[in-house]
Amino acid sequence: MKHVELLTAKQVERVHDASLWVLENVGILAHHPPAREIFKAHGCRVEADGLVKFPPEVVAKYLRVCPTSFTFRGRDPQYDRTIPDCGPVVVTGSSAPNVVDPATGVERRATSTDIANIAHLINELKGFDIFSISTLADDAPPGQFSLSRFYPALKNCLKPVRSNTPNMDDLRQVIRLGELIAGGADAYRERPIINHHYCPMVSPLTMDVDSTEAVMYLTERGLPVYTTVVPNAGLTSPMTLMGTLIVGNAEFLAITVFQQMVKEGTPIIYASLPTVADMRTGAYAPGAIETGMLCMAQAQLGHFYNVPTGGYIGLTNAHSNDAQSGYETGMNTLGAVLAGATLLNMGGLFSSLMAFDFGKAVVDDEIAIMNKRVVRGMEFNEDNLALDVIAQVGPGGDFMKSKHTKSLMKTTAVFPKVADRGMRAQWEAAGRPDAQSRARAVARGILSQPNAAVWAPELDAQIRAEFPGLVAGEATWKEDETTA
């Protein structure tokens, strides 16, 4: 596929030059003193107020040592994914405080049991490649905020698990959990199956303390970590797509250069969640088409830098699984994929990033599979031109009985599970089920089965011995059948 380009090559270069100008003349405000030291030791000018200014040649030097790919590892190596080559790699949306209760349909605080159920679902849905832990866990015991998320997630999912931590204690606990699963610190370093993600850049042009510290810690140890930039036009970046692209790009360059200064050759991703505020109310609008456009332009920048790109693409502002939810997630993911983005954090969340819903995750799985079908492409080859079949069937003929049709009928097109292609009368007779009710039936079918992904009791005992008081982390699906 030759990707769509919203900018010319010359315009991309101008964005790069403008970003360098911003880094050299406006700078980045770095709140974490050790980060300032690193910048200073590697050629940046650090001013008294914490402003870091970047000489263009310093940026160029550290850009040159960036790897061109990033690998996510899972408990089962068959689920390892490397971008850009395996793209689009599809990831769930992350860290919503709430879940739409599958029994009542009402939003409530999410728990570690919800995370276990979600992990089970994502493990089974073929469109998803990576489980970014979709919610927080309101039942976390004191001192186990992050463990209460990572433990149920990892226990119930063989695919790569991804999330963040709020502080260093939590981060060290989570890495220890990974080592126990891997069978020791050396084995874990060999196959680090926890994939860390942070937003150390706070727009405009600021680096925070806690996330910066976590990124430094992980980068020093060669553990997988990547970051996302999140400019919001009208509030934290200029009210133009171009100005917002430049702020985000300058931030990406700053954090990327930082990671390379900490350890040259650290794999990175150009990930973003750029938005334009809806200035009628100031509302956050990650489902807007402008987010998709910014992600498309950013994919071009990623190609310019020869690094994998993606981000939170396909979020929706919708509060239920309605037409808005469908077109916001569908349009922005497809746009980004056609522009060459290879990482989509897209699945399962309503209300921007506020609430996980099981039916939404199933619909998003279907959207993910459609995006992957597009990337598979037209399958051009001489056999597929089917000229002999066209000649044989002839004008006015019927292809249905052809052997050629029978041999390809299961592979040419996606067979959706949720999309209804039946007759309208059948649908009326079935009580007019919408996509959401069909999707919830799919989720129910998966979650009412035992989860083969759960690890051995011996490992579980070992982990629970190391972390007393740990949440149960069992995928126990309970749904009132009457509300199904």
Add this chain to the structure above:
Amino acid sequence: MKHVELLTAKQVERVHDASLWVLENVGILAHHPPAREIFKAHGCRVEADGLVKFPPEVVAKYLRVCPTSFTFRGRDPQYDRTIPDCGPVVVTGSSAPNVVDPATGVERRATSTDIANIAHLINELKGFDIFSISTLADDAPPGQFSLSRFYPALKNCLKPVRSNTPNMDDLRQVIRLGELIAGGADAYRERPIINHHYCPMVSPLTMDVDSTEAVMYLTERGLPVYTTVVPNAGLTSPMTLMGTLIVGNAEFLAITVFQQMVKEGTPIIYASLPTVADMRTGAYAPGAIETGMLCMAQAQLGHFYNVPTGGYIGLTNAHSNDAQSGYETGMNTLGAVLAGATLLNMGGLFSSLMAFDFGKAVVDDEIAIMNKRVVRGMEFNEDNLALDVIAQVGPGGDFMKSKHTKSLMKTTAVFPKVADRGMRAQWEAAGRPDAQSRARAVARGILSQPNAAVWAPELDAQIRAEFPGLVAGEATWKEDETTA
């Protein structure tokens, strides 16, 4: 924008060559004897069984005389649209037998009053450029099947109106209606405001009688008419995307060459509705992602031939305005637009092409506006880079109070009417309205107002005198408020 390309330039050429091979060796079955005469008189070989074989040089000769643009005209010239330059030009879906009754929510046969109401709505929705008459009229008096559709449509809409007719009597009546509106036959020839569309090509590789006759008649007279090819992989074309592309392309070349043989320089559109049958049931699946992909590839062929492209892109199989309806219409329209298609027959229909819905039309208007925003692009210019604003606001600053933000806050991004960007709690408090209920409220707001597009009583009297017994054609919106 540099469009996405699913095929390489070499693959596009191979599709062209393969299509020429099909036309020369397999041929087209032409059922209409006068059409066979035209083919014969212009260099094709016509065999005894009605098979027409095309020497490649004949195809090449008539392709060379195709204009590169097509113009749709409306009652008010400000709504005239020429593609590709004005693209994407957005058209309603057409000729559904049914409407979802706005009062009861139940599907029923559509009437001429429904057409009048739909015309009023489409006249007001800014995302739509052309009103392709969305339904049939079940109340048509004998002998006025088409008049009962065109009359309420034209009376209530200043934008270009488009549809077909089932026979020559109907076609002549409709043209006479156009002449009355224009103020005479000469004035109508000058500005033909009825835009005709037919599907004379029946896949695979067959030309019918009635539509072919209509296309000939209109082409001879220089009246605007274009055609759509509709291969369906697995039934009327091979079960590969490439084979289906080739069958459709051969059909497009045949009908295009035919129109040029009838009158050189006739404006045409490369329009299609390619599908892959869902072979689990044989279901028709115009909402599938493979339809979008075929339209994307076909846009590349259109660029190769330097003619405008588009078609029925963005139809949905969904029976209600749910997530499926949103992602099917959203994804396929955006994919086609990013590939350079400039005509989208996308709005307002459920269940493939079975039922019009007022709320669906409003949601599709919003999707149309999003697609147009993407085509407007990143708006690259030195001012929009906003480097001075970035420097002035500085790291950690706030762009909200900047003059720059205030001056651009109403134009940078789309302000959607249907998409909900409020807080989840507000939405819960409002009774959890989904996109469909918000969309229906928008439709209600428009249709409860008088329609300024209705023509003068004098013209109406003149038309009604010429066609006694004509339907009323009044947009009279009646909705039970309790079901709203």
